[in-house]
Amino acid sequence: MTEPDDRPTRSALLTSTGGPYARVLGIGSYRPRRVVDNAEICTFIDSSDEWIRTRSGIRERRWASPDETVQMMSVSAARIAIERAGLDPADIDTVIVATVTHLYQTPSAAAIIASALGTKGAAFDVSAACAGFCYGLTLADSLVRTGASTYTLVIGVERLSDITSRSDRSSAFIFADGAGAAVVGPSNVPAIGPVVWGSDGEQSGLIAQSEPWDRAMAAEPPQWPVMKMDGNPVFKWAAFTMAKAAAETLARAGVSADEIEVFVPHQANMRITDAMLRALKLPESVVVGRDIEWHGNTSAASIPLAIDTLLTSGEARSGQTCLVIGFGAGLVYAGQVIVLP
Numbered sequence: 001m002t003e004p005d006d007r008p009t010r011s012a013l014l015t016s017t018g019g020p021y022a023r024v025l026g027i028g029s030y031r032p033r034r035v036v037d038n039a040e041i042c043t044f045i046d047s048s049d050e051w052i053r054t055r056s057g058i059r060e061r062r063w064a065s066p067d068e069t070v071q072m073m074s075v076s077a078a079r080i081a082i083e084r085a086g087l088d089p090a091d092i093d094t095v096i097v098a099t100v101t102h103l104y105q106t107p108s109a110a111a112i113i114a115s116a117l118g119t120k121g122a123a124f125d126v127s128a129a130c131a132g133f134c135y136g137l138t139l140a141d142s143l144v145r146t147g148a149s150t151y152t153l154v155i156g157v158e159r160l161s162d163i164t165s166r167s168d169r170s171s172a173f174i175f176a177d178g179a180g181a182a183v184v185g186p187s188n189v190p191a192i193g194p195v196v197w198g199s200d201g202e203q204s205g206l207i208a209q210s211e212p213w214d215r216a217m218a219a220e221p222p223q224w225p226v227m228k229m230d231g232n233p234v235f236k237w238a239a240f241t242m243a244k245a246a247a248e249t250l251a252r253a254g255v256s257a258d259e260i261e262v263f264v265p266h267q268a269n270m271r272i273t274d275a276m277l278r279a280l281k282l283p284e285s286v287v288v289g290r291d292i293e294w295h296g297n298t299s300a301a302s303i304p305l306a307i308d309t310l311l312t313s314g315e316a317r318s319g320q321t322c323l324v325i326g327f328g329a330g331l332v333y334a335g336q337v338i339v340l341p
């Protein structure tokens with residue numbers, strides 16, 4: 001590790017400082033109305049309800065209707081999170097939107113969503129696929145602790161049905177839509193642990209858009225790009241490498257496996273969740289996010305959606321210690337230990 005630079009500067013700059021710690025103050029979600037069961041999926045691909053359930057754990061997923069846009073779902077989830085945090089939308093001074101399905105290159109979804117909510121705070125998008133929410137959480141934690149922001153809104157939102165080929169047997173049954181939001185603000189006690197994150201661009205081809213927009217548009221006829229996934233190597237990477245990253249997340253937070261009360265990994269595949277549970281040796285009593293069963297893989301939205309399901313059903317409670325870890329296309333990953341709002 002290199003030493004901090006202590007060369008004197010010409011002027012004594014003022015720097016910002018926030019609270020000593022940050023905390024998730026409220027979580028909200030939006031799930032599209034339309035339920036798509038495995039029987040409907042099997043009208044598009046050669047598969048069976050039994051294969052989909054046993055290989056992925058998915059029974060149903062939600063697909064957004066035309067009016068359930070990235071913006072509409074985000075604003076709905078955010079309003080709930082802000083209200084549960086006991087705040088007003090105008091209190092939010094930074095909006096971070098994690099998504100890979102906002103179909104405008106620019107402006108950001110965050111700027112539009114901030115305006116729809118009624119805040120003029122800083123706004124930007126994060127492209128970190130299924131790790132996007134955890135990336136956003138780390139940015140929010142840092143912004144609040146440095147004083148760059150007081151109340152940061154982190155939204156994970158996807159309309160993966162827009163970029164999924166219905167006839168692709170390896171992905172049509174997995175991807176789904178929804179939005180989850182969290183408000184992060186100052187805290188006098190530690191409530192968001194250090195992040196463990198990273199990337200492996202050498203494996204970027206395993207989950208990726210089929211082709212760039214210029215080539216897709218130049219094709220005759222133009223081809224709408226879709227997600228392509230080589231599921232088996234992704235499965236192995238997620239089940240083994242991500243379990244190690246999750247263990248490192250616990251170590252960096254100074255929390256032992258048996259202190260974890262709630263475990264919410266990215267909802268990629270129920271078998272990945274089970275493999276991580278076994279590798280981490282979490283206690284039998286741990287409450288596990290298994291949202292994938294009824295809501296499929298919603299990428300950046302999956303972790304806040306799963307937490308909200310556990311909190312609203314009463315399976316998990318405010319104040320519990322929760323391990324979260326997101327992982328996906330890039331490949332990228334990020335994990336933290338957080339205290340539930």
Ligand SMILES: CC(C)(COP(=O)(O)OP(=O)(O)OC[C@H]1O[C@@H](n2cnc3c(N)ncnc32)[C@H](O)[C@@H]1OP(=O)(O)O)[C@@H](O)C(=O)NCCC(=O)NCCS
Binds near residue numbers: 046047207
């Ligand atoms: C996609 C996934 C469920 C497929 O499961 P898998 O056990 O890896 O399946 P495989 O691709 O090895 O295929 C196994 C068999 O099932 C068949 N199969 C594949 N897709 C099928 C489908 N939709 N329905 C029925 N059979 C299918 C294959 O043809 C193969 O048959 P064979 O043994 O006769 O050759 C799994 O790889 C996965 O979940 N990967 C990770 C996905 C993920 O996490 N993505 C997001 C990361 S963010």
